Amino acid sequence: DAGITQSPRYKITETGRQVTLMCHQTWSHSYMFWYRQDLGHGLRLIYYSAAADITDKGEVPDGYVVSRSKTENFPLTLESATRSQTSVYFCASSEGTGSFGYTFGSGTRLTVV
Amino acid sequence: AQSVAQPEDQVNVAEGNPLTVKCTYSVSGNPYLFWYVQYPNRGLQFLLKYITGDNLVKGSYGFEAEFNKSQTSFHLKKPSALVSDSALYFCAVSGVSGSARQLTFGSGTQLTVLP
Numbered sequence: 001d002a003g004i005t006q007s008p009r010y011k012i013t014e015t016g017r018q019v020t021l022m023c024h025q026t027w028s029h030s031y032m033f034w035y036r037q038d039l040g041h042g043l044r045l046i047y048y049s050a051a052a053d054i055t056d057k058g059e060v061p062d063g064y065v066v067s068r069s070k071t072e073n074f075p076l077t078l079e080s081a082t083r084s085q086t087s088v089y090f091c092a093s094s095e096g097t098g099s100f101g102y103t104f105g106s107g108t109r110l111t112v113v
Numbered sequence: 114a115q116s117v118a119q120p121e122d123q124v125n126v127a128e129g130n131p132l133t134v135k136c137t138y139s140v141s142g143n144p145y146l147f148w149y150v151q152y153p154n155r156g157l158q159f160l161l162k163y164i165t166g167d168n169l170v171k172g173s174y175g176f177e178a179e180f181n182k183s184q185t186s187f188h189l190k191k192p193s194a195l196v197s198d199s200a201l202y203f204c205a206v207s208g209v210s211g212s213a214r215q216l217t218f219g220s221g222t223q224l225t226v227l228p
Contacts, residue, residue: 033215035218040220041220042119042203042218042219042220042221043157043203043218044218045215045216045217048215058215090156090157092157097207097214097215097216098145098207098208098214099145099162099164099207101147101159101162102157102159102216103159104149104156104157104158105156106154106155106156107154107155107156
């Protein structure tokens with residue numbers, strides 16, 4: 001996981017609060033992604049970004065907001081956390097899509113109570 | 114839309130025996146296929162990928178995978194399993210154009226290698 005860092009590793013928050021998960025990569029990869037991992041669902045794409053200031057929705061974007069003002073950072077914000085957003089969140093980066101593989105961070109375990 | 118199926122939630126195998134983790138896919142056009150492994154409390158690590166060419170792909174830690182276009186499968190294999198291979202394995206597919214170029218993951222298969 002060297003080169004892509006997620007923070008915090010663990011977070012407990014209350015329903016209705018705003019929370020931001022951070023992701024930082026040092027490779028200058030063009031693409032960055034946010035996934036959530038839930039038992040029985042594998043990994044589902046929340047949002048992705050092809051470059052700074054370019055973002056797009058994935059499979060499950062509702063309730064989430066992203067921004068990418070700098071190539072190396074891709075924060076994910078839960079505007080008003082709900083219990084259904086309790087999950088493990090993974091950030092990934094890649095030089096491209098299609099035949100390029102992704103490099104993943106270590107994840108953030110978020111619990112909404 | 115593209116999809117990946119991993120029909121087995123759990124695979125158990127004795128140490129030293131061969132292992133197979135199954136994966137089938139659906140995508141328009143030619144697929145790019147990947148296997149990732151996840152150890153407890155860690156992110157996903159790349160194992161191997163198929164882009165084109167030889168149907169048998171060799172990857173990290175002695176793993177290999179066989180691409181079968183007619184059966185739309187990409188099963189992960191290892192001739193002799195180790196206890197340290199116990200982990201969660203994900204198959205993923207991407208296509209060649211548009212939104213299909215994003216990776217789509219299967220639901221994962223928990224591999225347990227018994228000593």
